[in-house]
Amino acid sequence: MATEVYRESFERRTKTVRYIRFLEGLADTQVGPIYLGMWGALALFSYLLCVFITAIGFGEQVGYNPIRFLRELPVLTLYPPPPSQGLRMAPLQEGGYWQLATLFLSLTLVFWTIRIWTRAVANGLRPMVPIAFSAALFLYAAIYIIHPIWVNSWNEAPPHGLRGILLWTNHFSVKYGNFYYNPFHMLSIYGLLGSTLILAMHGGTILATLAYGAHREIDEIEKSDEGTHRSQLLWRWVMGFNATAYSIHQWALGFATLTAVAGALGVLFSGPVEPNWYLWACRAGITPAVQAACAP
């Protein structure tokens, strides 16, 4: 059995285990053993390449002066090629660095997803974590790859840099008529705030019933016990509805996935499908403005 072979090698690797003492009583303290493997090595290699290319691009902008680098780090930006370049390979200083860095960043994320998949299967789990992660991967791909290709310009993608990515978010919203009026953005924010709400509800509920053992969720799903009973009754009595130890995790996965998928659709449809979300909302009759102002 592959799992058995894997377990044996696991026992050998426990030599590398370390413990974080200050987490005692709050969370598990064991760190490692971490698994490298081929996909891990590939992910690490392409990530280091991405960081290296970004560092070279930033370094050129500050004349390789380390103090200037630290001082200007928040505003240092690698921009994608100008719109005139379309989807072509650009010279290094005019977006080539950005193209190379984005290529290796994308490869890193793909390798990382495969790595999580193989590790989940090797440990006897269903590949739900890589499936959940691929929702975030879809959002990334929509923003950095699919949307730029659809509108025929890498310039549409976000630059790399702390301020650059925030400014892109701002400009992208305003350019397409303010994302507050984008129904997919609304749905995504609903998923985001809903995720935080469910996380607070679930975390709070389990912490409140620790004394009754509600945190042993994998066992509680097989046969629910006092902790799960009290958790369920809390919500049933408060709001007339309760999840089960199993279904709360379906709610969790569903809301978190909605955030990423709806967000991705909101980005994809901006431009080719709807060039101005304000006018869309106006035509839909949901803005308080005078309706005559929104004729196309």
Next chain:
Amino acid sequence: MLSFEAKYRQEAMEVPARASFGLLKIWIGRFYLGFWGVVALVFGVLGSGVWFWQVLFVDPNRTNNPLLNFIRGQIYPPPPEVGLSITFDGSKGFWWLFVVFCATVTFFAWMMRQIDISRLLKIGYQVPIAFGAVLSSWVTIQILRPILLGKWSEGFPLGVIPHLDWLSAFGYRYYNFFYNPFHAIGITLLFGSAFVLSLHGATILSAARKKSEGVTEENVNRFYWDFFGYSIGEVGIHRLAFWAAVLSVLMSNLCFVLSGTVVQDWSGFWNFWDYAPWWKGFGFN
């Protein structure tokens, strides 16, 4: 009733009433009533009733809003000249004050109701504490900040699309909220919350109902050690969950309450960085 519920209702009946907790120990169908349930019900129905009445029947006459389009309807806060006084003039924002008051009482009663039920079930108070965090957000934005700035007009209009318009304008009024560091921390924690939720939900679903295959908590630990180098554990993940969600709300409180009171321009806020003393020794500034 759930199959195991009778035993817990019996146990709840034996918990002594104290102050306003444990009064009106009645279940209506699956709902628990209780003193705070009555308060929440009365003010909740009153507040939402007034909101729908204003949005569906009063606002349309003023803004030519087609009847029953509650998505664009709104109740405006009092105009700036009203300041912090309590106006009884319906055209000057009385109904905004009324609905905000009802909502605040309802949210507070809902938190007390969660405390009440937690007491009856003999469990911790983490759920009402987490709800208290989001209640503090409502109080900060609608009550505390308007009081600090001396006018109710600083509150947001009560409506679906209008409150989005307000939020968008609020960000640009202080130059741009993307430069607000507390906004950045809050958003990071929000995305972090969705990320943690996704990981936790997927992890439990990936290991659930596989006992016959010998899958236990140990498999989950080994999976996380393998790919991430650390497994936070069954208790730890829920502590992380609680704090990520609660802190995201508390950070957004800060980003609101500092805008307009202490900071007028979040881009200018960062000027200190260029002129910070630690760059001097290196020949900058």
